Amino acid sequence: MKLYIAEKPSLGRAIAAALPKPQQKKEGYIEVGNGDCVTWCIGHLLEQAEPDDYDPAFKKWQLAHLPIVPKQWQLKAKSKTRKQLTLVKKLIKQAHTLVHAGDPDREGQLLVDEVINQVSLSQHKKQAVERLLISDLNLPAVKKALNQLQPNTRFVPLSVSALARSRADWLFGMNLTRAYTLAGQKSGYRGVLSVGRVQTPVLGLVVARDKEIAEFVSKPFYEVHAQVTTAQGESFWLKWQPSEACRAYQDEQGRVLLRKLAENVVGRIIGQPASVTDLSKEQKQEQAPLPYNLSALQIDAAKRFSLSAKAVLDCCQSLYEKHKLITYPRSDNRYLPKEHFADASNIINAVLNNGVFTAQQLTAVDSNKKSRCFNDSKVAAHHAIVPTAKHTAAQLNDNERKVYELICRQYLIQFMPAYRYYQSDVEVTIAGGKFTTKAREDIDLGFKELMGKKAKQDEQCLPPLTLGQLLQCDDARIDDKQTTPPAHFSDATLLSAMTSIGRYVKDTQLRKVLRDTDGLGTEATRASIIELLFSRGFLTRKGKSICASEAGSALISALPEQLATPDMTAHWEMALAKIAEQELKYQDFMQPLTTQLSDLVNQAKNCDAGVFSNIKGPAKRAVRGGKRKRARSYKAKGASKAQA
Numbered sequence: 001m002k003l004y005i006a007e008k009p010s011l012g013r014a015i016a017a018a019l020p021k022p023q024q025k026k027e028g029y030i031e032v033g034n035g036d037c038v039t040w041c042i043g044h045l046l047e048q049a050e051p052d053d054y055d056p057a058f059k060k061w062q063l064a065h066l067p068i069v070p071k072q073w074q075l076k077a078k079s080k081t082r083k084q085l086t087l088v089k090k091l092i093k094q095a096h097t098l099v100h101a102g103d104p105d106r107e108g109q110l111l112v113d114e115v116i117n118q119v120s121l122s123q124h125k126k127q128a129v130e131r132l133l134i135s136d137l138n139l140p141a142v143k144k145a146l147n148q149l150q151p152n153t154r155f156v157p158l159s160v161s162a163l164a165r166s167r168a169d170w171l172f173g174m175n176l177t178r179a180y181t182l183a184g185q186k187s188g189y190r191g192v193l194s195v196g197r198v199q200t201p202v203l204g205l206v207v208a209r210d211k212e213i214a215e216f217v218s219k220p221f222y223e224v225h226a227q228v229t230t231a232q233g234e235s236f237w238l239k240w241q242p243s244e245a246c247r248a249y250q251d252e253q254g255r256v257l258l259r260k261l262a263e264n265v266v267g268r269i270i271g272q273p274a275s276v277t278d279l280s281k282e283q284k285q286e287q288a289p290l291p292y293n294l295s296a297l298q299i300d301a302a303k304r305f306s307l308s309a310k311a312v313l314d315c316c317q318s319l320y321e322k323h324k325l326i327t328y329p330r331s332d333n334r335y336l337p338k339e340h341f342a343d344a345s346n347i348i349n350a351v352l353n354n355g356v357f358t359a360q361q362l363t364a365v366d367s368n369k370k371s372r373c374f375n376d377s378k379v380a381a382h383h384a385i386v387p388t389a390k391h392t393a394a395q396l397n398d399n400e401r402k403v404y405e406l407i408c409r410q411y412l413i414q415f416m417p418a419y420r421y422y423q424s425d426v427e428v429t430i431a432g433g434k435f436t437t438k439a440r441e442d443i444d445l446g447f448k449e450l451m452g453k454k455a456k457q458d459e460q461c462l463p464p465l466t467l468g469q470l471l472q473c474d475d476a477r478i479d480d481k482q483t484t485p486p487a488h489f490s491d492a493t494l495l496s497a498m499t500s501i502g503r504y505v506k507d508t509q510l511r512k513v514l515r516d517t518d519g520l521g522t523e524a525t526r527a528s529i530i531e532l533l534f535s536r537g538f539l540t541r542k543g544k545s546i547c548a549s550e551a552g553s554a555l556i557s558a559l560p561e562q563l564a565t566p567d568m569t570a571h572w573e574m575a576l577a578k579i580a581e582q583e584l585k586y587q588d589f590m591q592p593l594t595t596q597l598s599d600l601v602n603q604a605k606n607c608d609a610g611v612f613s614n615i616k617g618p619a620k621r622a623v624r625g626g627k628r629k630r631a632r633s634y635k636a637k638g639a640s641k642a643q644a
Contacts, residue, residue: 003036016038042081098129213488238436287418288414291336504566
């Protein structure tokens with residue numbers, strides 16, 4: 001019997017549908033026509049053991065126990081899915097061949113590998129495990145994947161990377177959460193002060209932004225604009241560009257801070273001759289942006305529809321598992337394999353059939369146009385999120401419809417012409433001063449038409465100009481402006497910060513490496529990290545703005561800088577990627593990490609916990625009702641989820 005082990009029931013059912021009939025649905029698995037079976041996990045069937053599973057003394061939180069570093073790591077069955085775990089292990093023992101069908105990412109690889117490793121199997125049977133990679137649950141795509149099985153041994157480094165991440169998160173989450181919670185208790189704080197290598201730097205970003213806004217002092221600055229006229233009476237405006245001699249009166253952004261300087265410029269140029277000293281007019285084009293990965297989709301959905309990262313992910317899971325209208329959603333990739341191009345016509349027809357766009361809207365869509373997104377060298381474990389070729393009459397809810405429409409649009413524009421326009425840049429010299437302006441004139445909207453852009457020119461239309469042409473300065477004005485603070489984070493900008501974390505990393509060398517690569521967290525975890533910080537009471541919403549709470553701000557002020565900034569976790573993500581690529585060994589990652597942990601625990605023991613003295617923790621509300629058990633369970637839950 002060949003046994004297929006899927007990550008979740010929906011994937012198991014999709015695999016079974018592509019296997020021989022007739023089939024018998026049993027409790028927890030499906031037996032197919034040729035005697036093979038399909039079973040499934042329900043997410044993680046196993047989880048890291050709690051500290052008191054290693055030693056009962058660890059059940060009570062005490063500083064003297066820290067740091068807790070297991071000598072022999074243990075996994076335990078999750079209580080809610082223990083029955084399914086027992087069944088899967090039984091089927092593994094009975095099978096002659098195993099097919100690993102976890103999701104095509106780091107966590108999906110580890111999730112099924114952990115279950116297989118719980119069963120005592122011969123080395124030969126372990127080596128013979130096959131890997132099934134599915135990113136589209138529709139029947140033709142699943143059948144195609146079943147014909148492309150790979151050796152599971154090829155993905156061992158990916159599993160080791162996930163294992164290292166899991167254990168490292170446990171070490172930091174369990175130990176530092178206990179350390180800072182106990183420190184907070186000394187000052188009367190009753191809640192769990194959870195610390196995690198991803199959640200804490202994210203909180204640190206928000207706290208730093210809030211502080212920057214609170215401490216911001218607005219300053220006036222001044223811009224000078226000149227109106228010039230041609231001999232034919234055609235006028236346009238330009239902006240003054242201060243020279244190096246004005247540097248002493250400017251801020252670091254080059255803004256003029258002295259009004260008298262601006263008044264002097266206005267007085268010198270009005271009524272003076274001018275000449276065109278630099279001129280260019282180029283025809284340019286802009287290609288369509290690539291299809292979505294999860295973060296890019298979440299950012300756009302937040303901007304357009306004010307949807308939270310979790311809401312978008314929930315919609316994607318439903319569109320993928322329930323409706324089968326999109327490919328695997330937890331993707332970090334924005335490219336498609338070249339072979340996917342053959343499905344373009346069918347996918348476009350499905351989008352039309354499903355009523356997302358009308359045929360008139362898609363007149364410029366050409367299924368034979370091959371965009372830069374079809375690139376095998378850029379595709380890793382999974383590809384971009386795109387629509388499937390499934391025709392459906394199913395009614396989507398409002399949020400599902402919005403997310404599906406975004407995914408469809410981003411795919412369709414790959415088959416549309418580039419946006420073409422003229423870009424004009426003009427430099428005019430007046431009384432020795434330099435003034436510039438730019439103008440853009442649309443030629444062909446191309447893909448932007450489907451994005452909702454309307455044909456228009458800039459408000460200022462430039463007249464025909466030649467290099468050296470003489471003009472006259474007829475008027476000038478000073479625009480009085482004020483510097484403004486940065487905006488509070490929103491769902492879109494916080495996600496963008498997490499995906500482009502290099503901008504916030506202080507280490508210059510690390511920032512260069514991260515500029516186009518790793519972010520804070522993964523596509524699959526970013527939404528849950530943000531939601532976790534809200535549930536902990538560390539973040540609050542004020543309209544569309546995300547701000548830190550009193551407790552969140554206090555926690556960051558009590559932590560050493562290396563925990564509150566992204567540098568450390570950025571180093572981790574780089575190292576984990578190297579483990580997956582077999583460029584770094586597991587032990588070379590874990591050994592220095594445990595040494596660093598001891599230092600951090602000692603800093604926690606000596607931290608200034610007074611910052612929590614006037615802050616009420618959520619545990620006080622949890623205890624209401626009179627039972628201490630609720631408070632203890634809250635503490636345990638807080639610790640177990642602190643690993644992120």
